[in-house]
Amino acid sequence: MVAVLAQRVASLSLRRRLQVGGLVVLVLALVLAFLYVRSETADPEIRNHVMLNLRELEKLDAEWDANILRAHIGRAPAAPQLTTGLPRMRDLVTRLGEAVPEASSPTLDAAYIQLRDAIQRKELLAGQFARHNPPLREALLFLPPAVADLKTELGGIEGALVPAQIVVRLDASLNALLTEILRYNGASSPVLAARIEEILGDIAAQQIAFSPAVVEKMGALIKAARTILEKRPLENRLEAQIAATATGAALDRLGREFDRSFDTVLLERERYRSFLFVYSSLLLVLLVYAAVRLRRSYRIIGEVNHRLQAANENLEHRVAERTAELESQSKQLERLAQHDSLTGLINYRQLTRLLERALARANRRDSVVVIMFIDLDGFKAVNDTWGHATGDLVLQMVARRVEAKLRAEDALARLGGDEFVIMLEEVTSREGALRVAQLALDQIRSVTEADGHPVTISASIGISSARGHAGAARGSAALLAEADKAMYEAKASGKGVFLVSPSAQWRTPG
Incomplete structure (x- = not known):
């Protein structure tokens, strides 16, 4: 696969x-x-913190229940005792809520919600209890001393002024009231309430026999007793509802569920840790395999690169050789396009290009450019007598000898056949140009032997010149045409001479 x-x-x-x-x-x-996230080790301290928080909550809850009992029997004020631990209990419940996700499960979440709701319900009921308990507590604390005070009054002057049977009856009613109130406070019932109301009615009926001060005390006693009758059932219901919140059971359930869920998380993370180990081992094997394949690929790539590099170097060498060859051929073609193949002199095309540049420079410098059109005399006889090979040799000798007498900035061109053109720049005088023409004639006449054959040649030279802007405006073609025309006139006048065109322009002496 x-x-x-x-x-x-x-x-x-x-x-x-x-x-x-x-x-x-x-x-x-x-x-x-x-796998890494699921295998992270659970912090054991979380379990310890949760258990410590649960124990502290149990302790605070037990103290809460004890305070409710103290308030029930009137031994301690309700509000301060019942509200002192509330901030700490809320903080503990919040901390438990933060720790529950570490071992989250449906049953654990339900146990936490049960505890949270139970604490909130108990807090609400305890608040109601704290509001209803003070009047009841005051009545419970007031009743025994009030009964004792009335009994003292009955044993004193007040009792002596009242018939004895009334004193005895009231004393018995007071004893019965105190007894029944204590029973009612311990376990209220409608029967006891009716009995107490009967006693209170009897006490109220006997008020007429006593002084206003005693009557006032008896009224306060009756009011306290009826406060107990009113508040005790309500407080008993609140106590029953508080007991029904079952915060202790909720705490126990949360502790058990957290232990079970935390152990499950530990086992699950151990299992994922095993999966991670196996998976990491497989990845390591895969990485080793990939490294081996990669190394092999690199070796193959290196060999291919080496071969490609060698081939590339060979190709570059061949390209360089071919490029040099093409450049050489290009230069040769360029030279052939610009030079005469027989004599090596520039041809007509290159001459016209150089002449245009020379005229442009003459225009800028107000200098003189001279053109000498040369046509060999007697050359046809050489060809006819000794052949074209000898004629070609004569042309080469003429080219070398005339060119050797020119300056570096001057130019000698062969137009074809036995026609040559000399171009001179920066000519300072007409006489200087004529000396060059005479020198060219002398060099041509000096060719008297070629390839062992005697030859006699001369030349007819037509001279034209152009100066500055006016000369440049005439153009190279006009200048060549004037020199050509002067050459034909020189040939017609007897050959072997040079003739200056009437249109020639020279620098004015002085």
Whole structure:
């Protein structure tokens, strides 16, 4: 199967293979991250903190119940005792809520919600209890001393002024009231309430026999007793509702569920840690395999690169050789395009280009450019007598000898056949140009032997010149035409001479 997958991957394009490889790496990384997160070790301190918080909550809850009992029997004020631990209990419940996600499970979440709701319900009921308890407590604290005070009054002057049977009856009613109130406070019932109301009625009926001060005390006693009758059932119901919140059971359940869920989390993370170890081992094997394949690929790539580099160097060498060859051929072609193949002199095309540039410089400098059109005399006889090879040799000798007498800035061109042109720049005088023409004639006449054959040649030279802006405006073609015309006139006048064109322009002496 792996081989089939490898073949399928190999058949994909490079872009698709990169996409598949990237997707595989992403999936492997996500799986590794998932296993790593799920295998993180749970902090044992969390369990300890939760248990400590639960124990403290149990202690505070027990103190709360004890305070309610004290308030029930009137031994302590309700409000301060019942509200002192509330901020701490709220803080503990909040901390438990923060720790529950570390071992979250449906039953643990339900146990926490039960405890939270029970604490909130108990807090609400305790608040109501604290509001209703003070009047009851005051009445319970007031009643025994009030009974004792009345009994003292009955044993004193007040009792002596009242008939004895009334004193005895009232004393018995007071004793019965105190007894029944104590019973009612311990376990209220409608029967006891009716009995107390009967006693209170009897006490009220005997008020007429006593002084206003005693009557007032008896009224306060009756009011306190009726406060107990009114408040005790309500407070008993609140106490029953507080007991029904079952915060202790909720605390026990939360502790058990947290222990069980935390142990489950530990086992699950141990299992994922095992998965992570196996997965990491597989990844390590895969990485080693990939490294081996990559190293092999690099070696193959290195060999291929070496071969490609050698081939590239060979190709570059061949390209360089071919480029040099083409450049040489290009230069040769350029030279052939600009020079005469027989004499090596520039041709007509190059001459006109150089003449245009010379005229442009003459225009800027107000200098003189001279053109000498040369046509050999007697050259046809050489060709006819000794052949074209000898004629070609004569042309080469003429070219070398005339060119040797010119300056570097001057130019000698062969137009074809036995026609040559000399171009002179920066000519300072007409006489200087004529000396060059005479020198050219002398060099041509000096050719008297070629290839062992005697030859006699001369030349007819036509001279034209152009100066400055006016000369440049005439153009190279006009200047060549004037020299050509002067050459034909020189040839017509007897050959072997030079003639200056009437249109020639010279620098004015002085």
